Amino acid sequence: MALTREFKELVQRRVALDPAFGGALLRERIDTMLAGDIDTGKAILRDYVKATVGFEKLGEATGTPAKSLIRMLGPRSNPKARNLFGILLYLQQHAGVELHVAAGPR
Helix, strand or coil, rough: CCHHHHHHHHHHHEEEEHHHHHHHHHHHHHHHCCCCHHHHHHHHHHHHHHHHHHHHHHHHHHCCCHHHHHHHCCCCCCHHHHHHHHHHHHHHHCCCCCCEEEECCC
């Protein structure tokens, strides 16, 4: 189900106003991708970037053009792990969070 523009804007406003919510959204994005739902994970990450640093600043920090980042996180893309981890590293530093992967119950 596609998200409405109003909902996406609501999420962006909430992230801008509540850094803890933004950190939780970033963690959710990682969990979603690790669970195998890459498309939803990319959509969450795209919304997170829009609500926080923006694609221009992320592009400067990662050395990747903003338009390439936008395409990379689009619904039809297949980004390389190197690019995703570079994005995640910068976003963690910017948000002041450190994410870890831990084994859990199946």
